[in-house]
Amino acid sequence: MGGDHGPSVTVPAAVSFANSEPNAELVLVGKEDAINAELKKLHCTSHPRITVVHASEVVAMDDTLEIALRRKKDSSMRVAVNLVKAGQAQACVSAGNTAALMAVSRYILKTIPGIHRPAICGIIPNQKNAPTYMLDLGANVDCEPQHLHQFAVMGSVLVAAMENIPRPTIGLLNVGEEDIKGNDVVKRTAALLRADHDKGVLNFYGNVEGNNIFEGTTDIVVCDGFVGNVTLKASEGLGRFVKNVLAAELKSSPLNMLGALLARGALKAISRRINPSRYNGASLLGLRGLVFKSHGSADKYGYEWAIKRAYDAANNDVLSRISATIASLMPQQEMPAEMTDSGQMIDLSEQKTA
């Protein structure tokens, strides 16, 4: 039901995905009438692998966490996450309110033992024509070194499973490459990652800078959710800026228009390659269940991509691989009482997500 377009995008994407993946089963959760109307438009009211589960409420993009968690107990988001919790679905995909999706998922699914805080892991296209996985993109605006350390471990397992890279490289986002650069949290995180690297557990590249995200220097870039969120949004903003300037300048004279017409294949390819939403579908990592967040503005193609990512994650057993790695790496880690995921709502009010 969520995102800028709701069922008019999510339902066609789901149908298209079901048709392209003969082993996939899809459960469409939300207002029955709205979903069935879209299915009818697609002449797909009785697909053998698509079922509809009714949920009477919808979390709005501007709902507070309080409303999403306490008032709308029959929201499509919550019902979908409950299906994951109950084992009736192997993953959940939503284009809705990110903060609400994280809060609901965390409340219902809880975190993996050893993980203090879940993180949002997104994918950014890079110059090597490959994906850069980046986390956290906004779930945690304040992070301690142990959180960033856990993000690195989770990201590493995710990339190994999804991209079939046995030892993906991890970069720690910083203001310079040298060890002496950065603030205290980053320096202490680097020490943790270096120790894991020396044990052969993680493939820690070292510090990376903002430009390295797009250069594809490392498979994974680790940062706190404040920096990650601002950087992602700035990049999206610059991407739109470039697109608008491109469109305006190429229309500025008949000669430019003719040139653009001739080179339209190249211009489309450019637009596709630099689109930060090209790899749609961010993972909410660290939960006892797979939850994926589509960009709210995703079109059918983008949303289908997010479903595919969720499907691949389930098929590649990402969840148990993360749990096993965390358990083996951090068996003895003391977890401060206020960081355990007791299911209380106290901490969630502090979980700001964009």
Place this chain on the structure above:
Amino acid sequence: MGGDHGPSVTVPAAVSFANSEPNAELVLVGKEDAINAELKKLHCTSHPRITVVHASEVVAMDDTLEIALRRKKDSSMRVAVNLVKAGQAQACVSAGNTAALMAVSRYILKTIPGIHRPAICGIIPNQKNAPTYMLDLGANVDCEPQHLHQFAVMGSVLVAAMENIPRPTIGLLNVGEEDIKGNDVVKRTAALLRADHDKGVLNFYGNVEGNNIFEGTTDIVVCDGFVGNVTLKASEGLGRFVKNVLAAELKSSPLNMLGALLARGALKAISRRINPSRYNGASLLGLRGLVFKSHGSADKYGYEWAIKRAYDAANNDVLSRISATIASLMPQQEMPAEMTDSGQMIDLSEQKTA
């Protein structure tokens, strides 16, 4: 002497600037031989408004602060900043090592009374075809609310003076627009800025997000140096990525090449408009003297732009305007002992700059 190109860029830029501004006097500081060789190439060995001051040493791009501050006491950077201190120059421009320039400037010039920490204020092009001033871009990797507050005040005075905007708008970089978003530092900073807004002292817009930088939502964007540095470098990285993709795709077929040839005017305009270094010349704000930092990779055009910015800042009396505003706004502010600028080097080792 600094930057990627040294005197082969800085000297021609200085000569060109001197010729375009009949009231400007330029002092070229560095290795006499190298500078004179460049002046000779330009047939400009006896320009009436250009003098050369010899400095026997050069701070290298990878020199530590220790070396820049304690070993190279006759560096071009230090001699130039000393000219500002002595009142023999009204501003200093350098393309050299940013961290060293900040440390040397801070050591020699000291900070303005009431300013705890200097900041780097750069300019980013936005969709409104106007500049977005952003600070801090990397001088301070950890900031308290009072630091961000001071950055906002200094940025506001700078923009008012340089852009002739009486009440420039100030945005606080955050992960969302709502007041409840962000970490503790950002929330407390917002409270300080809101109080100044209510007093009519600052024009505080509220929180802005990463995309707003390029949308030109506010004249000024305030953030800590970690976030600012990562965001700027990520944007530069994305800019280069776009440029490379553009070049590659437009060469991918004869048709695309023809199109690019016809539209080359538009493509040049695009490249110019999205270039983050278009407005070259970042201000080191908060010092008792004007110091400007050119991008290390600046060409002659870019470096000349940085000189022009320094010249305009001196002509517009930016320094005394900042000092007066700070004095009137924060006369009674208690300055913790460890934050006063006593000229000791202790704190500087913690001043990490990219």
